[in-house]
Amino acid sequence: MVTALLKTPSGSRRLDLFALKQEAGHNPRRLAAIRERLLDHARAGALFCPACGGPVQPQLGDLGPWRFVHAKPSSNCPLASSRVRDLTKHALADELTRRYGGRVKRLRIDVPLPTRHGQVLWTPVAAQVDGLERVYEIWEEDRETVEEAKWRTQTHEAAGREVLWVLLKTSPHSPVYAWLEREARPYWTAIQEYVDAR
Numbered sequence: 001m002v003t004a005l006l007k008t009p010s011g012s013r014r015l016d017l018f019a020l021k022q023e024a025g026h027n028p029r030r031l032a033a034i035r036e037r038l039l040d041h042a043r044a045g046a047l048f049c050p051a052c053g054g055p056v057q058p059q060l061g062d063l064g065p066w067r068f069v070h071a072k073p074s075s076n077c078p079l080a081s082s083r084v085r086d087l088t089k090h091a092l093a094d095e096l097t098r099r100y101g102g103r104v105k106r107l108r109i110d111v112p113l114p115t116r117h118g119q120v121l122w123t124p125v126a127a128q129v130d131g132l133e134r135v136y137e138i139w140e141e142d143r144e145t146v147e148e149a150k151w152r153t154q155t156h157e158a159a160g161r162e163v164l165w166v167l168l169k170t171s172p173h174s175p176v177y178a179w180l181e182r183e184a185r186p187y188w189t190a191i192q193e194y195v196d197a198r
């Protein structure tokens, strides 16, 4: 996951690694300062998952995107994420910037989006493209069911958001293709190669 809650005696606030890195640009000195601060927070045990509240640790390698991981395995948290899934979110954000340039606004990763029933749907990537709300959902073969994918799609659409599915490690025989093709829904498959190449 990309976000964590920082809890200090004076209150709590959201930390967003994607936003922090963007703010720092490619300036190595600024990145090093951010990394040191994050490691201090981690040593103080002040970082928590914004979805399940469990403690998280930062992974801030030189290679690949920065991420937070649950300190204890937490399979039923909506933000529990494999490395490849986190890489995919960043690859998607890059791809959207490359494809749409200035037409893409409010590009965010791991976004808590409201549903019409007052629940929160944690969404891998969200953006406005040409002023339209769009979300990018990631299908991971060993993690999702078509029923769940349908439910997420309908929930977004009911809230006025366009949905595009990104298929990750998906066999050509997966039932997800049948559903997407039948309903003529847009999807991307090429991100996987992009992720593998990094």
Ligand SMILES: [Zn+2]
Residues within 6 Å of the ligand: 049, 050, 051, 052, 053, 054, 070, 074, 077, 078, 079, 080
């Ligand atoms: Zn969690």
